[in-house]
Amino acid sequence: MGQYVVRRLLQMIPVFIGATLLIFLMVNVMGDPVAGLCGDRQCDPATAARLRKEFGLDKPVGQQYLTYLANVFTGDFGTAFNGRPVTELMSSAFPVTVRLTVVAVLFEIVIGITLGVVTGLRRGRPVDTTVLLITLVVISVPTFVTGLLLQLLLGVEWGWIKPSVSTDATFDELIVPGLVLASVSLAYVTRLTRTSIAENRRSDYVRTAIAKGLPRRRVVTRHLLRNSLIPVVTFIGTDIGALMGGAIVTERIFNIHGVGYQLYQGILRQNTQTVVGFVTVLVLVFLVANLLVDLLYAVLDPRIRYA
Amino acid sequence: MLLEVRDLYVEFRTRDGVAKAVNGVGYGVDAGETLAVLGESGSGKSVTAQTIMGILDVPPGRITGGEVLFQGKDLLTLKEEERRKVRGAQMAMIFQDALSSLNPVLSVGDQLGEMFVVHRGLSRKDARARAIELMDRVRIPGAGQRVRDYPHQFSGGMRQRIMIAMALALEPALIIADEPTTALDVTVQAQVMDLLAELQREYDMGLILITHDLGVVADVADRIAVMYAGRIVESAPVHDVYKAPAHPYTRGLLDSIPRLDQKGRELYAIKGLPPNLMDIPPGCAFHPRCPMAQDVCRTDEPPLYEVSEDRGSACHFWRECLHG
Amino acid sequence: MPEPNEPEGVVAGTGAGGGMGLAASEAVTLERPSGGAERTAPQGKPRSLWSDAWRDLRGDPVFVISGLVILFLVVISLWPSVIASGNPLKCDLAKAQEGSQPGHPFGYDGQGCDVYTRTVYGARNSVAVGVCATLGVAVLGSVLGGLAGFFGGIWDSVLSRTTDIFFAIPVVLGGLVLLSVVTGSTIWPVIGFMVLLGWPQISRIARGSVITARQNDYVQAARALGASNSRLLLRHIAPNAVAPVIVVATIALGTYIALEATLSYLGVGLKPPTVSWGIDISAASPYIRNAPHALLWPSGALALTVLAFIMLGDAVRDALDPKLR
Numbered sequence: 001m002g003q004y005v006v007r008r009l010l011q012m013i014p015v016f017i018g019a020t021l022l023i024f025l026m027v028n029v030m031g032d033p034v035a036g037l038c039g040d041r042q043c044d045p046a047t048a049a050r051l052r053k054e055f056g057l058d059k060p061v062g063q064q065y066l067t068y069l070a071n072v073f074t075g076d077f078g079t080a081f082n083g084r085p086v087t088e089l090m091s092s093a094f095p096v097t098v099r100l101t102v103v104a105v106l107f108e109i110v111i112g113i114t115l116g117v118v119t120g121l122r123r124g125r126p127v128d129t130t131v132l133l134i135t136l137v138v139i140s141v142p143t144f145v146t147g148l149l150l151q152l153l154l155g156v157e158w159g160w161i162k163p164s165v166s167t168d169a170t171f172d173e174l175i176v177p178g179l180v181l182a183s184v185s186l187a188y189v190t191r192l193t194r195t196s197i198a199e200n201r202r203s204d205y206v207r208t209a210i211a212k213g214l215p216r217r218r219v220v221t222r223h224l225l226r227n228s229l230i231p232v233v234t235f236i237g238t239d240i241g242a243l244m245g246g247a248i249v250t251e252r253i254f255n256i257h258g259v260g261y262q263l264y265q266g267i268l269r270q271n272t273q274t275v276v277g278f279v280t281v282l283v284l285v286f287l288v289a290n291l292l293v294d295l296l297y298a299v300l301d302p303r304i305r306y307a
Numbered sequence: 308m309l310l311e312v313r314d315l316y317v318e319f320r321t322r323d324g325v326a327k328a329v330n331g332v333g334y335g336v337d338a339g340e341t342l343a344v345l346g347e348s349g350s351g352k353s354v355t356a357q358t359i360m361g362i363l364d365v366p367p368g369r370i371t372g373g374e375v376l377f378q379g380k381d382l383l384t385l386k387e388e389e390r391r392k393v394r395g396a397q398m399a400m401i402f403q404d405a406l407s408s409l410n411p412v413l414s415v416g417d418q419l420g421e422m423f424v425v426h427r428g429l430s431r432k433d434a435r436a437r438a439i440e441l442m443d444r445v446r447i448p449g450a451g452q453r454v455r456d457y458p459h460q461f462s463g464g465m466r467q468r469i470m471i472a473m474a475l476a477l478e479p480a481l482i483i484a485d486e487p488t489t490a491l492d493v494t495v496q497a498q499v500m501d502l503l504a505e506l507q508r509e510y511d512m513g514l515i516l517i518t519h520d521l522g523v524v525a526d527v528a529d530r531i532a533v534m535y536a537g538r539i540v541e542s543a544p545v546h547d548v549y550k551a552p553a554h555p556y557t558r559g560l561l562d563s564i565p566r567l568d569q570k571g572r573e574l575y576a577i578k579g580l581p582p583n584l585m586d587i588p589p590g591c592a593f594h595p596r597c598p599m600a601q602d603v604c605r606t607d608e609p610p611l612y613e614v615s616e617d618r619g620s621a622c623h624f625w626r627e628c629l630h631g
Numbered sequence: 632m633p634e635p636n637e638p639e640g641v642v643a644g645t646g647a648g649g650g651m652g653l654a655a656s657e658a659v660t661l662e663r664p665s666g667g668a669e670r671t672a673p674q675g676k677p678r679s680l681w682s683d684a685w686r687d688l689r690g691d692p693v694f695v696i697s698g699l700v701i702l703f704l705v706v707i708s709l710w711p712s713v714i715a716s717g718n719p720l721k722c723d724l725a726k727a728q729e730g731s732q733p734g735h736p737f738g739y740d741g742q743g744c745d746v747y748t749r750t751v752y753g754a755r756n757s758v759a760v761g762v763c764a765t766l767g768v769a770v771l772g773s774v775l776g777g778l779a780g781f782f783g784g785i786w787d788s789v790l791s792r793t794t795d796i797f798f799a800i801p802v803v804l805g806g807l808v809l810l811s812v813v814t815g816s817t818i819w820p821v822i823g824f825m826v827l828l829g830w831p832q833i834s835r836i837a838r839g840s841v842i843t844a845r846q847n848d849y850v851q852a853a854r855a856l857g858a859s860n861s862r863l864l865l866r867h868i869a870p871n872a873v874a875p876v877i878v879v880a881t882i883a884l885g886t887y888i889a890l891e892a893t894l895s896y897l898g899v900g901l902k903p904p905t906v907s908w909g910i911d912i913s914a915a916s917p918y919i920r921n922a923p924h925a926l927l928w929p930s931g932a933l934a935l936t937v938l939a940f941i942m943l944g945d946a947v948r949d950a951l952d953p954k955l956r
Contacts, residue, residue, distance in 0.1 A: 014792055014796075015792065015795045015796050015799055016799075018792070018793070018795075018796035019796045019797075019799040019800055022796060022797075022800065023800060023805075023808065026805070026808050026809050027808055136938060136941065136942065137934070137938065139937075139941060140885065140889075140934050140935075140937040140938035140941055141930070141933075141934040141937070142889040142892055142893050142933065142934075142937070143893070144892075144893055144896045144912070145892075145912060145930045145933065145934065148912070148916050148919065148926060148930075149930070151919070152919050152920075152923060152926075156919065156920050203407065204402060204404060204407040204408040205407065205408055205409055205410040205411070207362055207402070207408070208402060208408045208409065208410070208473075209410070210362045210394070211360055211362050211394055211395065211399070211400045211402075212394065212395040212399075212421065212422060212425070212473070213391050213392060213393070213394035213395030213396055213425065213426060214391075214395075214421065214425055215391065215425070218425065222413075222421075223410050223413075226410075226412050226413070227410070227411065227412055230412075241799075241801075242801065244801075245800075245801025245802075245803070245804050246801055246802075246803055248801075248803055248804060248807070248897070249803060249893060249896070249897065252897065263804065263807070264807065264897075267807050267808060267811045268811070270811075270812075275808060279800070279801075279804060279808075282801060282804070283799045283800065286799050286801075287799060300412065301411070301412055302411070302412060302414075302457040302459075303411055303412075303457070303459050
């Protein structure tokens, strides 16, 4: 197990470097990093040249990347568009997005799994058909449409929530945005759980559990659910990284000042340091979440052996 | 009589039609007695067993008639909750494939102990101690350590011993073993079968042994019930059957056992295929494959004729079969 | 347990025993409302995976309905004037945000453009982006993944690590970064971006199915008989490995259409004067209170389109691989 973790950590290094390099190149090659530094005005050539030298932008891109990476390892993510360190921006943005993601994951777990179990145990019944149809629709409607519609209905028409979230972004303000962020994954979790439950329900060990005279509730929770949830847990785990990276749309709709919002600002103002810094952290979150899922797998399924 | 099945009918409704799996089966087993139920796959022997246990999948399965009397009570009229309390505690079942029949993500100790937790209200700690005792009893070496292991960490024979231990846990009056040794290596089969027979004697349990292996039957069974197309075609004490079968199907089964003293001779096989349960032939269901079939077999369904006091045969020509 | 069937629609968790069990219950589900009867084809006729799948699909209402919707979308993408006589770019600010009226069933948007005409014309770019991106992704992904799966070794390792890298980058984010500097208003940068970030998904699928197909006995036999690599790949492996790629690509087509709209909503996808549902939804969102129709119609068209492609993909998957059901 220990060896496996070490090997996986080593494997993460090239992926981490590749992904950050890719985004670094995308940002540098496609945009002009200096353009963003003079505010909204066009930089005059002399200032631009000075800035280039100051930020090391006259060096080859490869060298710039190495310098950047070295700085990152000392905790220096550079300067954001507002002139403050990127780390400061991160410390205000990440807690908000983490809260949003937590709400979304809770929705996936509570609603997604519940619906999946209900429909999996009632395949072909009206409950099943209805829920299945709803999941298809939810998957088909893009998140930004779901978000705008919920904002219109709950925020504007019925006044149940405030249409935009305050800068504090407390958990109760994030309930509806979290649901929006979770919506598509929620539908996938429902379908995945349903398939898994329906499959395992016919398995021999469930028949054994019934033959042992266990109450139905115990058959479902202890024998059926435990086995059926293994793929679902995997999905939800890998989804965490995607949710945080995808929060950009939800945060824009509800005006949440999280990672997506700051990234969007960084891109609009072509601030290389902000964009690359945030993406670097997001990539790390994605990789670590995947590693944790793999390890969790071994805990859930004793048949998995890490050699 | 410990268990008596009377005139049981079970069918399955599928998209393609109604499959009549069990068509008026009746058999019984006493305490301490072993009844071997013999038949090809699709003969209804497993479905009957599932109906007795109350683990039939309803729907698509449907019990359309009959009684299952266990210690004098008709199980089919019991409420599900009462039925559940009978399962595992008073009658238990051993399945064919222990690897898939044991839960892969729970330790064998948990799965054995669960019987005591649910039916006897024992604490987890006490249940674990009982689980170790059980594993000792079915002669699993190092039970104390292995109790924490998972099913996939055991060999096939050891896994089937765990299934047996689970069935024995609450010392039920009746055990139904559905092809308990079919999935095992030949060398292990005998060991597991001997263990099962020994424990049955020790606890004076009734045992219904479902099998298609006549070799196993001769050693352990007291009586034989042969099933074909969801009916009992012959029911008799085991030695009578081996001496002289009273049904051509039984005869066919016996003749198709390879025998050392007839080495070199071509092996007998019953011609034709088992019947389609959605379209069972009229008259005697076996007539299309029967070497003795006459016109009457195609039209009249034979009742279970009384051959002797404790023997029956559902063949119009049981006398000819018995003496020919 | 001869208990009566529980009444339809009972909430789960009640009722003991009921549906738990072992025998294969042939429950009719949403995905496959059609029966299994058509599987009992005339005897003796040779049947391939494809002809089997086609027979299944023709009898599957999900396939028929989603197929008809898609056919309709393709027709109005090619000839939008068939059902919309107006000009999507001709707008009259004086009529901004006005509701439904004769000749203009969907009303007007914030710029006074006719929502019906714009919704009809929006189909073209959505479908074009979806189809082109899917084709690009499918070709690039199949070739890279297929070759890696076939030759294995170092190329396989390189490809696997490369796909890992692409998977680690959030898609919408990559789109924002790459497309934020594009100024033109054609659909090609968006398509290029989707191909760039989308191919790893297909390449994984293609790699897996090529590896599976490569191990088949008949491929081993052909190899032993001295078939060349290119013949093995094209003649023996590709036809058997292509089914999963088609399924995933069909479903991906729907998601690319949704992605285009999302990027357009964020302001980095298609740009005016290109007509796009995403742009219109984005433009309508500030007036959501006064003119919800300007948002709802393009949203509905978008959702219906994505739904049609996803359901088509579902149906094709069921037909090509009954085991997956």
